[in-house]
Amino acid sequence: MKDRLKRLCFILITLLLILGARLIQLQIIQGKRYARLSDRNRIRKIVLPAPRGRIFDRNGILLADTRPTWTVAIIPTETNDSALALLSILLNRPQNELLRRLQPVSEVPAPIDILRNASFDVIAKIEENNFRLPGVLVRVDHIRNYPFRNLYSHVIGYVGEITEEELSRDSSYRLLDYIGKTGIEARYERFLRGRDGYKYVEVDARGREIGPLPEKRPEPYIPGKDIYLTIDHNLQQAAYDLISKYERAAVVAIAINTGEILCLVSYPDFDPNIFLAPLNPSQWNTLISNKSKPFYNRAISSAYPPGSTFKPLVALLALEKQLITPHAQLLPCNGTFQYGNRKFKCWSAHGRLNIIGAIEQSCNVFFYQLGTKIRVDTLAEFCHQFGLGKNTGIDIPGENAGNIPDRDFLNRRYGKNQWTQGFMLNYCIGQGEVLVTALQLTQLYSCFANGGFYFRPYLVAKIESAGQIILINKPQRFEVKINQTNLDWIKNALTRVVEYGTGQAAQLQEITIAGKTGTAQNPPNPDHAWFVGYAPADNPEIAIAVIIENAGHGGTVAAPIVGELVRYYFTKRTLP
Amino acid sequence: MKKVDITLLGTTCLLVIIGLLAIYSSASSQYLFRQLIFLPVGITGLLIACFTPRRLIYGMAEIFYGLTLLLLVLVLIFGSGPGAHRWFAIGTFNFQPSELAKISTVIILAKYLSYRRKMDFDFRTLAGPTAIVLPVVTLILLEPDLSTSISFLPMYAAMLYWQGLRPLYILLLFMPVLSFIAGFSLYFWIPFFSILSIIVFLRLRFFRALAAIATGSFFGLLSPVFLSLLKDYQRARIKSFFAPWLDPHGIGWNIIQSQIAIGSGRLFGKGYLNGSQKRLGFLPNRHTDFIFSCIAEEFGLIGSVVLLIIFGLLIYRLLLIAYRTRDQNGALITVGFAAIIGYHVFVNIGMLLGILPVTGITLPLISYGGSSLAATMTMIGFALNVAMNSE
Numbered sequence: 001m002k003d004r005l006k007r008l009c010f011i012l013i014t015l016l017l018i019l020g021a022r023l024i025q026l027q028i029i030q031g032k033r034y035a036r037l038s039d040r041n042r043i044r045k046i047v048l049p050a051p052r053g054r055i056f057d058r059n060g061i062l063l064a065d066t067r068p069t070w071t072v073a074i075i076p077t078e079t080n081d082s083a084l085a086l087l088s089i090l091l092n093r094p095q096n097e098l099l100r101r102l103q104p105v106s107e108v109p110a111p112i113d114i115l116r117n118a119s120f121d122v123i124a125k126i127e128e129n130n131f132r133l134p135g136v137l138v139r140v141d142h143i144r145n146y147p148f149r150n151l152y153s154h155v156i157g158y159v160g161e162i163t164e165e166e167l168s169r170d171s172s173y174r175l176l177d178y179i180g181k182t183g184i185e186a187r188y189e190r191f192l193r194g195r196d197g198y199k200y201v202e203v204d205a206r207g208r209e210i211g212p213l214p215e216k217r218p219e220p221y222i223p224g225k226d227i228y229l230t231i232d233h234n235l236q237q238a239a240y241d242l243i244s245k246y247e248r249a250a251v252v253a254i255a256i257n258t259g260e261i262l263c264l265v266s267y268p269d270f271d272p273n274i275f276l277a278p279l280n281p282s283q284w285n286t287l288i289s290n291k292s293k294p295f296y297n298r299a300i301s302s303a304y305p306p307g308s309t310f311k312p313l314v315a316l317l318a319l320e321k322q323l324i325t326p327h328a329q330l331l332p333c334n335g336t337f338q339y340g341n342r343k344f345k346c347w348s349a350h351g352r353l354n355i356i357g358a359i360e361q362s363c364n365v366f367f368y369q370l371g372t373k374i375r376v377d378t379l380a381e382f383c384h385q386f387g388l389g390k391n392t393g394i395d396i397p398g399e400n401a402g403n404i405p406d407r408d409f410l411n412r413r414y415g416k417n418q419w420t421q422g423f424m425l426n427y428c429i430g431q432g433e434v435l436v437t438a439l440q441l442t443q444l445y446s447c448f449a450n451g452g453f454y455f456r457p458y459l460v461a462k463i464e465s466a467g468q469i470i471l472i473n474k475p476q477r478f479e480v481k482i483n484q485t486n487l488d489w490i491k492n493a494l495t496r497v498v499e500y501g502t503g504q505a506a507q508l509q510e511i512t513i514a515g516k517t518g519t520a521q522n523p524p525n526p527d528h529a530w531f532v533g534y535a536p537a538d539n540p541e542i543a544i545a546v547i548i549e550n551a552g553h554g555g556t557v558a559a560p561i562v563g564e565l566v567r568y569y570f571t572k573r574t575l576p
Numbered sequence: 577m578k579k580v581d582i583t584l585l586g587t588t589c590l591l592v593i594i595g596l597l598a599i600y601s602s603a604s605s606q607y608l609f610r611q612l613i614f615l616p617v618g619i620t621g622l623l624i625a626c627f628t629p630r631r632l633i634y635g636m637a638e639i640f641y642g643l644t645l646l647l648l649v650l651v652l653i654f655g656s657g658p659g660a661h662r663w664f665a666i667g668t669f670n671f672q673p674s675e676l677a678k679i680s681t682v683i684i685l686a687k688y689l690s691y692r693r694k695m696d697f698d699f700r701t702l703a704g705p706t707a708i709v710l711p712v713v714t715l716i717l718l719e720p721d722l723s724t725s726i727s728f729l730p731m732y733a734a735m736l737y738w739q740g741l742r743p744l745y746i747l748l749l750f751m752p753v754l755s756f757i758a759g760f761s762l763y764f765w766i767p768f769f770s771i772l773s774i775i776v777f778l779r780l781r782f783f784r785a786l787a788a789i790a791t792g793s794f795f796g797l798l799s800p801v802f803l804s805l806l807k808d809y810q811r812a813r814i815k816s817f818f819a820p821w822l823d824p825h826g827i828g829w830n831i832i833q834s835q836i837a838i839g840s841g842r843l844f845g846k847g848y849l850n851g852s853q854k855r856l857g858f859l860p861n862r863h864t865d866f867i868f869s870c871i872a873e874e875f876g877l878i879g880s881v882v883l884l885i886i887f888g889l890l891i892y893r894l895l896l897i898a899y900r901t902r903d904q905n906g907a908l909i910t911v912g913f914a915a916i917i918g919y920h921v922f923v924n925i926g927m928l929l930g931i932l933p934v935t936g937i938t939l940p941l942i943s944y945g946g947s948s949l950a951a952t953m954t955m956i957g958f959a960l961n962v963a964m965n966s967e
Contacts, residue, residue: 016888030839
């Protein structure tokens with residue numbers, strides 16, 4: 001028994017001696033240092049802001065980076081009321097707003113950001129009043145910079161200050177953080193955003209850094225990843241110059257054998273840089289009250305009737321279903337077509353045409369006659385195969401799926417069986433309730449050009465981190481089962497459209513273009529002008545769609561733009 | 577012979593008074609008043625434990641134990657606490673059944689062990705007591721309250737030892753658990769397991785040793801799995817101990833603040849009510865888990881060492897009472913209580929000094945909190961009871 005007591009006491013004394021030894025170490029050996037640390041506001045946590053990832057075009061041209069800026073911050077434990085009052089005057093912000101920001105005081109004396117991207121003016125005033133502003137810091141920060149301003153507003157999108165709602169969804173953000181709001185910035189937020197680092201420093205009573213705190217290893221920041229787009233900057237600029245003459249327009253070009261988007265422009269647009277500084281109300285009001293809606297991405301979010309650009313698809317279906325042979329001629333076009341007791345108009349009297357001629361001349365009467373024979377669900381199902389009526393899956397948010405009417409849709413729209421085959425006549429010339437986006441049409445024509453397959457269109461080629469590739473987008477292929485001979489007839493017709501038909505304005509000397517004009521009826525307003533095509537016609541590389549809103553005929557307005565873009569692409573483009 | 581153990585009673589009173597002073601200094605008079613309201617509860621517990629005939633207490637061991645299990649189950653269902661089910665909220669006061677569990681488990685364990693003449697490392701000897709401890713530990717683990725459930729292990733070990741089980745066997749019995757805890761970090765597990773293996777191979781026959789090593793390594797490998805199942809804050813605490821720099825704004829920060837407070841006290845301290853760290857609000861839970869930092873800051877090394885000596889004296893006194901009495905059952909209970917109090921003192925202060933992981937464990941008799949105060953005073957009361965009727 002005695003030795004048990006002894007042993008337990010031995011353990012007890014040993015443990016107490018361990019504690020005592022540690023106490024001596026802390027209070028005597030290191031006591032001086034700890035006394036200094038506890039003396040006055042000794043440790044400060046410094047945020048090392050991580051720069052956001054850069055964005056490049058396919059050839060490495062910088063489209064978005066960060067630039068240095070100033071951020072004003074307050075250390076709640078070091079500031080006082082008079083400093084806050086003065087700061088609220090300097091920043092022109094109500095004092096209680098500043099106080100509210102400082103509310104969740106952490107145990108760690110860390111600076112809390114009050115104003116990011118502060119102007120030089122404000123910084124100068126703060127520095128002047130330095131001695132009257134204890135606990136107020138100005139630090140160098142990074143902020144997004146879009147050197148090409150409006151040019152990429154609909155592709156890259158923009159970043160802005162995080163909202164309360166976004167903050168509540170992801171707690172890893174802090175107030176005043178920037179977050180991607182639209183476009184690539186939003187979709188690829190988690191790659192572009194870096195992770196802020198921290199370091200702990202000892203500061204003296206006057207707030208000057210003495211050195212790092214040995215107990216806490218600093219946590220370095222991790223910069224955001226760099227994104228390389230599929231966009232060709234020169235082509236984007238060329239497309240922009242061509243369509244920005246008009247009031248509202250959009251253009252999309254994709255590389256048909258990968259689905260890479262080479263350019264995507266929607267006009268009007270906005271300067272994404274304005275969201276980085278506190279927005280001035282008049283600027284905002286001009287943007288918001290603009291009837292042309294500059295925030296609206298017309299290339300992917302706006303669905304229009306395809307007009308005559310829809311006809312080649314209908315013709316292909318007719319050949320596939322053997323409703324017609326390539327050489328067969330239908331009833332001659334004399335400018336109108338009588339169906340039931342309704343007259344359907346054509347824009348000219350074309351006479352007798354076969355299917356090639358009908359596409360070439362864009363004859364409505366020919367397609368009205370096909371419309372009497374095609375069932376709505378057959379056409380809808382065929383359209384779906386080519387990706388119409390559903391999202392293409394482009395890697396930016398805001399895509400419109402368009403509308404491909406089918407039996408269910410008509411029953412819902414007009415009441416069960418309250419509609420007739422007459423609906424199909426307008427459907428087959430691409431007017432009325434059939435709606436597509438410019439991107440979908442580009443995809444459709446790339447499928448024609450490829451001979452029966454297409455790729456999911458995408459904007460991000462690869463993502464790099466410190467020179468290491470961490471993600472490469474692989475083309476995603478979709479197959480459509482069609483007869484090659486039938487498709488060849490259609491492709492032949494599309495070539496003839498530019499050579500002899502309605503699309504002659506797109507013609508180039510050096511390269512053969514194939515394509516189709518379209519005029520989307522938009523009553524009571526003027527029609528929208530379409531042109532969709534691909535080039536070179538015999539060995540296609542690129543598909544382009546152009547829509548000019550309320551500009552009239554596709555053949556006159558939209559076709560020349562595609563011609564110019566193709567010329568630019570094949571003659572002046574910078575090689576990868 | 578009826579004689580009150582003046583040393584034990586004196587150290588207890590001293591610690592309670594130091595505690596009240598420290599609570600006032602570190603928090604506010606409001607907390608002091610609340611603690612003063614708890615104090616009569618503690619004194620009542622002490623008096624009851626001191627003057628109830630021990631036979632009666634031993635006789636009710638099973639009832640206490642059953643009641644404890646019931647309360648532990650109920651607290652899992654109805655209990656509250658920060659991200660856990662640890663206590664019953666009664667008005668503005670909280671009652672922690674795990675405090676009661678400490679006492680009742682010790683009592684029933686002592687009753688069971690004191691019948692055993694010969695303590696060997698076999699199923700017959702160890703299955704029973706282990707079966708008593710295990711459900712309590714598991715239920716507390718489920719609350720979840722890791723540190724309190726671990727406090728049962730040194731208590732169990734001390735009681736087995738007192739009853740005569742060889743330390744090597746205790747080591748073997750605890751190896752799975754120890755290996756599991758050490759397994760949270762490879763850097764701890766490898767030296768721990770190497771030393772353990774050497775001891776086992778030196779002292780046991782080959783195949784037995786091999787089996788022991790195999791069991792140990794299995795539980796060691798289990799801990800990474802377990803770690804992934806833990807609550808975030810618990811994982812943070814464990815990780816923050818093994819690698820404090822990984823946790824820049826969380827718990828590691830508290831420990832640095834606590835060390836600054838303690839270290840800045842230096843030899844003589846800053847004087848009562850003059851601590852700066854806690855006044856600035858750097859320390860969370862400064863009147864509960866972190867109260868020793870305040871004492872060390874205000875009274876310096878001298879004050880801290882005096883406090884350690886008082887605690888040492890109190891625990892020594894408990895062991896001495898156990899040694900002197902002829903009542904083996906009472907002795908075992910006292911040893912169990914001594915182990916629990918010792919564990920709390922060492923783990924709490926060790927944590928604040930940065931040599932043990934941060935656990936939510938209080939400093940007995942000093943920290944703010946009614947359940948802990950009442951439980952500890954009841955333990956002391958029982959020891960006084962044993963001391964008074966030693967013959």
